[in-house]
Amino acid sequence: MRKSTQLMTAILAGAALALAGCADGGSQTAAPLDLAKAPEYSGTLSILTKFGGDPLEPYFEDLAAGYKKLHPDVSFELIQETDQSIKDKTKTLTASQALPDIYFTWAGNWANNFIDGGLAADLTPAIAPGTEWGNNFGESALKAFEKDGKYFAVPLYNNGKFMGYNQRIFKELGLTPPTTFEELMSSCSVLKAAGYEPIAFGNKDGWPALHYLQQLFAYEVPAQVLEADFNPGTAKLEDAGYLKAMKQFTALVNACTGSGKDSNGVLYTTAQQALAQGKAGMYYQEILEFDTTSSDKSPLRKDGLGIFKLPAASDAKGDTKAIEGSPEGYIINAKSRNAALAADFMKFATSTLNAAKLSAPPYGQPSAVKGAVSEQNSTSPVIEGINQVNEASNAIIWLDSVTVPEVADAWLAGGEALIAGTQSPEQVLASVRSASSAAR
Amino acid sequence: MVTRTSVLVVVGRVFVRAFLLALAVVVIYPLLWMLLNGVKSNAELFANPFAFPVAWRWENYATAWNRGVGDYLTTSVLVTVTSTVATVFISAWAAYGLTKVNIPFSRTVLILILGGLMLAPTVALIPLVKMFQTMGLYNSFWALLILYTAFRVPFTTFLIRAYMMDLPAEVDEAAAVDGASKSRAFWQIILPMCRPIIVSTVLLNILFTWNEYLFAMIFTSGGALQTLPVGLTNLMSKHGTDYPVVFAGMAIAALPVIVIFFAGQRYFIRGLADGVGK
Numbered sequence: 001m002r003k004s005t006q007l008m009t010a011i012l013a014g015a016a017l018a019l020a021g022c023a024d025g026g027s028q029t030a031a032p033l034d035l036a037k038a039p040e041y042s043g044t045l046s047i048l049t050k051f052g053g054d055p056l057e058p059y060f061e062d063l064a065a066g067y068k069k070l071h072p073d074v075s076f077e078l079i080q081e082t083d084q085s086i087k088d089k090t091k092t093l094t095a096s097q098a099l100p101d102i103y104f105t106w107a108g109n110w111a112n113n114f115i116d117g118g119l120a121a122d123l124t125p126a127i128a129p130g131t132e133w134g135n136n137f138g139e140s141a142l143k144a145f146e147k148d149g150k151y152f153a154v155p156l157y158n159n160g161k162f163m164g165y166n167q168r169i170f171k172e173l174g175l176t177p178p179t180t181f182e183e184l185m186s187s188c189s190v191l192k193a194a195g196y197e198p199i200a201f202g203n204k205d206g207w208p209a210l211h212y213l214q215q216l217f218a219y220e221v222p223a224q225v226l227e228a229d230f231n232p233g234t235a236k237l238e239d240a241g242y243l244k245a246m247k248q249f250t251a252l253v254n255a256c257t258g259s260g261k262d263s264n265g266v267l268y269t270t271a272q273q274a275l276a277q278g279k280a281g282m283y284y285q286e287i288l289e290f291d292t293t294s295s296d297k298s299p300l301r302k303d304g305l306g307i308f309k310l311p312a313a314s315d316a317k318g319d320t321k322a323i324e325g326s327p328e329g330y331i332i333n334a335k336s337r338n339a340a341l342a343a344d345f346m347k348f349a350t351s352t353l354n355a356a357k358l359s360a361p362p363y364g365q366p367s368a369v370k371g372a373v374s375e376q377n378s379t380s381p382v383i384e385g386i387n388q389v390n391e392a393s394n395a396i397i398w399l400d401s402v403t404v405p406e407v408a409d410a411w412l413a414g415g416e417a418l419i420a421g422t423q424s425p426e427q428v429l430a431s432v433r434s435a436s437s438a439a440r
Numbered sequence: 441m442v443t444r445t446s447v448l449v450v451v452g453r454v455f456v457r458a459f460l461l462a463l464a465v466v467v468i469y470p471l472l473w474m475l476l477n478g479v480k481s482n483a484e485l486f487a488n489p490f491a492f493p494v495a496w497r498w499e500n501y502a503t504a505w506n507r508g509v510g511d512y513l514t515t516s517v518l519v520t521v522t523s524t525v526a527t528v529f530i531s532a533w534a535a536y537g538l539t540k541v542n543i544p545f546s547r548t549v550l551i552l553i554l555g556g557l558m559l560a561p562t563v564a565l566i567p568l569v570k571m572f573q574t575m576g577l578y579n580s581f582w583a584l585l586i587l588y589t590a591f592r593v594p595f596t597t598f599l600i601r602a603y604m605m606d607l608p609a610e611v612d613e614a615a616a617v618d619g620a621s622k623s624r625a626f627w628q629i630i631l632p633m634c635r636p637i638i639v640s641t642v643l644l645n646i647l648f649t650w651n652e653y654l655f656a657m658i659f660t661s662g663g664a665l666q667t668l669p670v671g672l673t674n675l676m677s678k679h680g681t682d683y684p685v686v687f688a689g690m691a692i693a694a695l696p697v698i699v700i701f702f703a704g705q706r707y708f709i710r711g712l713a714d715g716v717g718k
Contacts, residue, residue, distance in 0.1 A: 052661065053674030054507045079579070079661040084673045092658050096569040269681065273486040292680025298483070 039340035042073035046100030047345075048090065050328065052080035055362035062357075067348050074341065094119070101336040102346065105153055107144035107326040108401035109408075114331055120152040121332040121339050127151050133347060140395040141327040141368040153329035154346045155368035157358060160325030160389040161211050164275060164293060164381070165282045167304030169196060175281075177308035181248060184311050188256035191281040197258035200280035202266030207400050209263075209415030210408075211324060212252070212284060212310070214399035216245035218322040219312035223394060226318065230403045232439040237432060241317055246425035248313065250418050256282075263419050276300045284310065286325070287385040291364050294381070307381050309388065323392035326401075327368045403436075410435035471694070478504075478688035485683050497684065504675065504689035511664060512671030513692065516650060519581070519667060523588035524645040528638060530589065531596035536626050538597075539604040540612055550601075556594030561587075561654060569658065583659040584667070588649050596641045603637035604630065639707030643700065650697050668693040 049060045057080055064076040079100060081089050086104060093099050099119060105111045114120040127134045128151050129142055137155055145153035163184075165177065173194055178184040188198035203209045217226060220241030228234040258280070259266045275283035276298040285293060294305040312320040330349075332342045348354065355369035360377030366386045367373060373386045389395060400408045414428035423431075477485050478500055480493045537543055538550050568587070572578040577586070607630065615625040631638070653669040660666050666674070672693060675686045701708070 053677065057662070057674075081661060082674050082676075083678045084676065085657050085670065088657060089661070092565060092569055095566045096573070098569060098573050269683070270486050272680075273483060277483050277487065286679065288679040295680075297481075 037340050039338075039344045041071040041341065043338055043341065044075045044077055045102065045338055045342060045345055046077040046079070047330075048079045048081065048086075048093065048100045048103040049330075050081055050083065050086045050104045052082040052085070056365075059358060059363050063345075063349050063354060066354075067345055070348075074345075099333050099335075101333050101338045101342045102330050103333065105145075105329055105331045106401050107153075107329070108397040109404055110401055111145055111153060111329075111331065112147060115147050115152050119331070119334055121334040121336070121343075122150050123152060123154070123332065123343070124150045126343060127154060133350075136350060136369050138368060138370055138390040140389065140392060144326045144395060144397060145329055153331045154350060155327035155329040156350070157365035158287070158325070158327045158368045158386060158389055159366070160287050160323050160385055160392075160395070161215060161284060161310070162287065162307040162381075162385055162388075163199075163282050163310050164285050164290065165306045165308070166275065166278060166280075166300060167306045169194075169278070169281050169303065170306065177306065178311050180311050181313040181316075185251065185255060187281075188252075192256075197274055197280040198282060199252070199256040200271035200274035200283040201253065201257040201259060201263050202268040202271040203263045203416065203419055204265060204267045206412045206416060207398070208268050208271075208284070209249070209419060210399040210411055212249050213245060213411065213415055214396055214402075215310045215324040216248055216312075217242060217318070217399075218324065218394075218396045219316040219318045219320050220245040220248075221318045223319045223322070226396075229436075230407075232404055232407060232436045235407075235433075235436045235440075237429060237436060242429050243425045244313075246414075246418055246428060249415075250421075250425070253419050261419060261421050264416050278303055287366055287382055287389070288364070290381045290385065291361075291379060294379070305381050307385055319394055321392060322394040322396050323389055324396045324398065325389055326395055326397040329368075404439045406439040407432060407436050471698075474687050474694075475691050478684055478691050480684045482682055482684060500682075500684045500688040501692065503682075504685045504692060507675060507685065507689075508666075508671055509668070509675075509689045509692050512666055512668045513696075515581075515665060515671075516667045516693075517696070519584050519588065520646055520649040523585050523592070523649050524642055526585070526589045527592040527596050527645050528600075528641055531593050531641065532600050532631060532634065532638065533626070534593070534597045535600035535604050536630060538601055540625075540630065541622060553594050553597050556591070557598065559591075561591055565654075565658060572659065579660055579662075579665060581665065584655060587655045587659065588645075588652065592645055592648060596645065599641055599644075600634060600637055603634055607633055636707050636710045639704050640710075643704050643708045646700060647697065 047060065047064075051057055051060050060078055060080065064078060068074055068076070077100070079089065081104075090099075090103065093103075094114075094117075105114065105120075111120070125131070127137075127142065129135070129139050134142060134151075138158070141155040141158055142151055144155060145151060169191070170176070173190050175187050175190060178187050191198040201208065221229070221239045222241070225236075225239050225241075229237050229239075253263060254260055257263055258274075271280070271283055272285065272289065272293050274280035275285075276293050276295070278299040283293065290305065290307070294300045309323060312318075330346060332339055332346065336342055350367070350369050352369065352372065355367035355372035356374070356377055357363070358365050359367045359373045359382075364378075364382075366378065366382055370390070373383055375383065378386075396402070399411055403411075410432040414423065414432060417423035417428060418425065473490075476493060477489065479496045479498060480500075481495075481497060484491075484494060534553060538546055538553075543549070569578065572583050577583045611629060611633070612625060615629050620629070651669060652667070656667045656670045660670065672686065672689050675681070675689055
């Protein structure tokens, strides 16, 4: 069921043409949305969500029904897609100039394409930090969709990457959550000696390696340099921190994982199960995975899932308080005739009540609204993770979405090569640099 | 007395049978693996993917059904049946007109129809989305029906026309002498004679429509309208997938096509072989 390259090429070409057409010869962000104007509570709101499939699908249906109860003249057209289909659907709708009033977005390069193409309404007057609506969100969540000081999307739920560990195994072996990268490496030896796989790891999809690398880059490369390097226009990719981070990653793969150089052939779900079944001591995972890894039926639920931030080396030169992760959000179409109504609906969607509902089972998507994740609706690792994300000095967007696709692909190939041992960190950095120059 | 030739014949037969057996294993094993893993737990699947299930969890099939596979199956059956019937009848009519009736510009019509074979669906995707949205057909059952029929008519016409061309002209002449109209000759004489190729094209269209992903993914959304290939991806999530339930869903999805194919394989092979010989 994999989509063909043909499909991607055709859609991308169309999307590029559509965006180019909208951009009028260059980057063109939309004028601020006139939110002072009261919405007209009538008409049809179209929404493209990433809530397709079980168990997420009813969430937006219930939201629409709830809003309709308040405003009976408003009707909804929901296009609900899944992780697998949302990219192709969005690209096709963009190319056909048929984007709905509200549509899903990832942070980073994906959102920037819509902002630059003039397809994202400028929500700054309504949602910037300090505004009534904006104060409901953590600042790092809002900043994920900021460009040139303007805010372009409503963050719906948050995410971050943490090392999950088996509390029983750690206790039995007298281990405590490591606070430095060196301590993490020593705890691997203890776990290995006791017969456990220290860190379960599977990189068949490519992005698990990028998640490690991005967090290590944030620790080892000064924040301003890192930020500049994400953009091919300003990238130099010369900082020694990149090489140090890649060496740390290679050392971790070789010393701490059971699959080592063969990790490129292991599914991340296999690694997830190794922690869930008590066979591995640790597994690096997203907050959204916590409840799956530690599901009711898993031995890990009994053993206890603990989390800690991937520790930085004691001599790290970057931002050691930064955390990798970013919210996912919803853009209001700048060309929508119902923009004011769409903004009103998104305010409704991010109200305290609906945010709490989103964070609770069966949805389990930790809302980006402050205080929505609580003991009443979430497990303790999720609460701890979200609190750490909200308190982090900086939320670093995933490496495969923060930069342009050409550079992301070069990092993806580089991560696989580092694991397999076919390229040195210097060679990987050189190929990323060359991809970045080509994308300039 | 054992001759050299008879030994060679026996060795040859053993070799052919061993090859066919190996081929059968290559085809059947993945299906069996899917069926077996559909009754395991997620933990069991990842721990021992090639072992027999410890406990047979048939409830995975019920879970898959309740998580939407039932709806996807209904949609798939409806779309497949209607588009196959529409495609085969339109194509058979077209083929009859092009081979048995003297119509003006028949060569141009033939080129126009067969020209459809050159049009890749991906190329037409974006204008089709725009057109269907304008017509109010986007995200509807009609969208899939129209698309599947339109994109399958050229190839189906090509196959049926090739078969009809080799039917003896005397049959048409006899029907005409007996006073049968062109329409009656089509329904009562030509169409029954084309049974092998009709069954073949029906099977080919069923296989195509049942497995089609691109149009179903782009032109529909939400559980009520999605077909099995798209619906099954709804059972998977980046942050946690119950794989045995997915395998159970895949087994349910594969079963009807396997049954239909086995039921019609005699006609399928005959129809295509006859068509190729034209």
